[in-house]
Amino acid sequence: MAISKAYDVLAGEQTYDEEGNEVFEGEAKAYRGLFLIDKSGVVRHQVVNDMPLGRSVEEVIRLVDALQFTEEYGEVCPANWKKGDKALQPTQEGISSYLSSH
DSSP: OHHHHHHTOBOSEEEEOTTSOEEEESOOOBOEEEEEEOTTSOEEEEEEEOTTOOOOHHHHHHHHHHHHHHHHHOOBOOTTOOTTSOOBOSSHHHHHHHHHTO
């Protein structure tokens, strides 16, 4: 339950009864959430979709690839980066160099 509370992925209200037990009130819905957490336990990406919205498996794989690449090489993966694409150094010079060639 801690994740559902911290990231608001359950509809309804949670309260506690007089014995300290958690009580859920309202219509039970589990929103679809995605959390990418790095090796240090830092949340690097989070998204929670409402019921009528789907997720893209290809985008999830791209984000996991980008996070793994960044952790391994320390470079920044720009928007629409895919495995095998060029990344950039997280410096002013690295950004300038990348942008001048794209």
